[in-house]
Amino acid sequence: MKLALIYDNKDPKLLPTAYSQTYRDMFLSIKDRFEKVQHITNNCSAKDIEADCIIFFDVHSWHDITIDGIKDHKAVKYTIFNDPHQQEQKCKYPNGLTVRKMGARERVERMRSRGINFLICPLKDGYYRWLSPYVGSDADDILLWFPMAPNKDKYKYSKRRLVDRNCAVLANGATWEGRETWGYGFRRWAFNRPNLYRVNHCILRPEVPSGKEYPTFLSKFAAALALTGIYVVPKYLEIPLAGCLCIAQYLPNYDEMGFRDGVHCIYVDKENFDDVIADVLKDPSAYQDVADAGRKHTEDNWTSKRFADFVYNHARKNI
Numbered sequence: 001m002k003l004a005l006i007y008d009n010k011d012p013k014l015l016p017t018a019y020s021q022t023y024r025d026m027f028l029s030i031k032d033r034f035e036k037v038q039h040i041t042n043n044c045s046a047k048d049i050e051a052d053c054i055i056f057f058d059v060h061s062w063h064d065i066t067i068d069g070i071k072d073h074k075a076v077k078y079t080i081f082n083d084p085h086q087q088e089q090k091c092k093y094p095n096g097l098t099v100r101k102m103g104a105r106e107r108v109e110r111m112r113s114r115g116i117n118f119l120i121c122p123l124k125d126g127y128y129r130w131l132s133p134y135v136g137s138d139a140d141d142i143l144l145w146f147p148m149a150p151n152k153d154k155y156k157y158s159k160r161r162l163v164d165r166n167c168a169v170l171a172n173g174a175t176w177e178g179r180e181t182w183g184y185g186f187r188r189w190a191f192n193r194p195n196l197y198r199v200n201h202c203i204l205r206p207e208v209p210s211g212k213e214y215p216t217f218l219s220k221f222a223a224a225l226a227l228t229g230i231y232v233v234p235k236y237l238e239i240p241l242a243g244c245l246c247i248a249q250y251l252p253n254y255d256e257m258g259f260r261d262g263v264h265c266i267y268v269d270k271e272n273f274d275d276v277i278a279d280v281l282k283d284p285s286a287y288q289d290v291a292d293a294g295r296k297h298t299e300d301n302w303t304s305k306r307f308a309d310f311v312y313n314h315a316r317k318n319i
Helices: 022-033 104-113 124-135 185-191 211-218 235-241 252-256 273-282 284-301 304-318
Strands: 002-006 036-040 053-056 076-080 089-092 098-101 118-121 143-145 166-172 197-199 221-226 245-248
Touching: 002 022, 022 304, 076 304, 104 124, 118 124, 118 304, 124 143, 124 252, 166 273, 185 221, 211 235, 221 235, 221 284, 235 245, 235 284, 245 273, 245 284, 273 284
Parallel strands: 002 036, 002 053, 053 076, 076 118, 118 143, 166 197, 166 221, 221 245
Antiparallel strands: 089 098
């Protein structure tokens, strides 16, 4: 099966230097899954595309590419959207790249103008809240849901026992203090509680391990926090994939992904947070079964290779 992969080759999230490798992992897994891949990064004509399947891999909607006649191309067409809550904005990345991200309505309008058959969105609750009102009556039919999934092969120390790791609960990431950023209220509160190993986001502290170094860094800890109030982010899968105990803020999508409190992870809120942290630090080995179950569940279901297989098999049925 022939794939045309359309993307911005300057996209920082697809580079080996990306602080999070999850987008790159999914991109590379898709590329490796198809028998033949045509790479398209600049304006062209649909007549130049020889493919059974076309994927616009533009997770933040800034790749301003024009392909004449793409709407009428007979290949089955996909686009992938992350951050469905995203509003129109301009931003500048550390490498100097300045981009304009589209808001929900404009993203959907562009999707329609390209004749997209299926929209891949990793965040089902976010899709139905922000994107589906603009998609319309076929919102259920057009959605192809799969979480943002990392490459398990990068997690070389995932089976290291909790007692052989640092007896610490890692609190890693930005809290965006002073910004009106929703979804971080509980994280801000939790990261200021005692008995945590606090490490800031690598964007704010470049010396913090990131990219290909992050899985090894994560695997040094017995437990780590996955706390967001909007939707599942890569940490919710990276932490169990590293063999850590995942201490998570409950989200409906995490539940839908099959993660169960006390089985694959531990859910926390303000009422039980301090008690859970104290209990984990007292005896990490008591949570070994939960960490193992979380790792195995992620490996069996939510990796970049599983994502690529999922899209490939879907395309075979729809070309």
